[in-house]
Amino acid sequence: MTRQRALIVDDEPDIRELLEITLGRMKLDTRSARNVKEAREWLAKEPFDLCLTDMRLPDGTGLDLVQHILQRHPQVPVAMITAYGSLDTAINALKAGAFDFLTKPVDLGRLRELVATALRLRPTDSEELPVDSRLLGESPPMKALRKQILKLARSQAPVYISGESGSGKELVARLIHEQGGRSEQPFVPVNCGAIPSELMESEFFGHKKGSFTGAIEDKQGLFQAANGGTLFLDEVADLPLPMQVKLLRSIQEKAVRAVGGQQELVVDVRILCATHKDLAAEVAAGRFRQDLYYRLNVIELRVPPLRERREDIAQLTEVMLKRLAEGPGLSPARLATDALDKLKNYRFPGNVRELENMLERAYTLCEDDQITAADLRLADACGSSENGDASLAQIDNLEDHLEDIERKLIMQALEETRWNRTAAAQRLGLSFRSMRYRLKKLGID
Template structure:
């Protein structure tokens, strides 16, 4: 059986020897190069399963080599070796297409983990099927999104997934995980806006028995639970500033300390994050730390809203109705032409999640397995006019119209926060007292 082969690029003989010995013990054949030219010569002569390159080389930089390999040998994962503390350099390497990075002095345990992860990527590369049928739609924005997911799955770079509520950000994060070398390890999603601030440190990093009132036993944190896999931080903009500082340290040091613990525990976690807010605007408003923003937003992936891919609505609706029929054991319902046109003209502020809720309601109301426009309960006041807004002619009563909008937004906030009223109030910029009043006024229980 042919042994896997690694290319080591460094102008320091001691570093090359250390890497050769370590990789040799992992049953890899190695080839060494002292500069960019020698590395290119080796790449032209032999196939490689992995490349480790120093940043500073006599005739160029490791960044140039990363870009060259991305263009000529995109199937080869490249890891950058940088000086300790050169975080900007490492981030630039990840943006250029590097698989991951190491800092000097090289930690051999971390090196072995990185190599093993990279080789798993090469081993499973041919086995991964295209992004599966959960990501529906053949519109140009969705075709682009699928390609981006497959590309980002090959990297270990942190990814910031931007997009509106209900557009499918968690599904995208899950697909990036499942298509990558960590697919057999845990995928741990967490809604940052749903965790009380006083419990946040314990939830993320765990705690020791007796560390605070109520800590009756040791508890594992989210970072430890995701060790070897992926931690998905949903609604990351909702993290309070003190927790942002602690999260930044955990990401940079790749280690966490449980509340009440004395020792830090090393964790190997890939970070994916998402929020429906404009994270750059949150930084400008000083509600989100700029250093954490740059650490999380190494690569940004935008998930398009449903109104930008209206041609996918028919396919999405058909799939959702089939799933409803299978789940309920009832016959499949069909959308009438008028109902489908009604859906295509609607703006969908709640995106795919709103479409799913709308169809589930219509499915239970329809007769003879035919969903009509009236079954959608999509009032004309909510449908866009020629300028994309409700026209005055569509409004019979302003108070009722505003009440409908208010109810819709409150229901959306409650659904997104799993009916956590405090979190929903925060999402809407309301006090809890004001939220309670509105729920009572609108008859929402």
């Protein structure tokens, strides 16, 4: 069996020797270069599975080599070695396309983890993620999104996934994880808005038995559960400021300390995060720390709302209706032409999730396995303005109309917080007592 091969680029002989010995013990063949020129010569002569390069080189920088490899040898992951404390340099390397980074003095345990993850990356001949039943669509925005997912899967850079509620941000995070070198390790999603603030530190970092009332045994935190894999922080903008400080330190130090614990535990976790809010606006308003924002938002990936890819609606509805009919004795429903036209003209504030819920309701109500425009119950959709306002002629009773709007907003908040009523109330700016009253008034159980 052919041994995998790594290229080491550093002008310091001691560093080169250390890396050669460590990678040799991992059963890798190594080649060494002292500068950018020698590295390019090796790359032209032999195939490599990995490149480790210092940032400062006699005839250029590691970023120059990253750009060269991305253009000429895109299948080769490049890890940057930077001076201790040069976080800005490391982030610039990740933005330029580096797989990951190490700081000097090189931690050999961290080096071995990095190399192992890089070598697990699958070579791909495609520039775009293959279409599967979870991320459908042939529109230009979706093709661009799949291409970006495949590219980001070959990196360890933190990714901030922006997009509206229901657009599929968690699915995008899962696909980045599944296509990368951590695919066989855990993917741990957490909704930051659904965890009570007093339990947040314990949930993220774990706790020791007896550290507080109710801590009857040691508990593993989310960082420990995701060790070796990916931690997905959904609705990260909902983190309270004290927790943002602790999260930033854990990301920078790559270590966590359990509540009541004395020692830090080293963790190897890739961070992906998402929110439906404008994170930059949250920073400007003082509700989100700027240093954490820069650490999480190394690369931003925008998920397009459904209204920006209306040409995908026909394909989405076809697949969703087939999925709804997967039970015994069920046959797939057909979508009438007037129903499809209505869907294409609807704004979809709830995006793909709203479309799925809408079709499920219509499938239950339709006759003869055919969904008509009436079954969709969108009488006001086509007459709505672009911002969703109903005209006066469409309102029979103001109280009923306002109650309907209130019910939709509360249901959306409950769905986004996985039916955590306290978190949903916070998202809507309500007290828990007010939330409980409204749930009772609207008959929402």
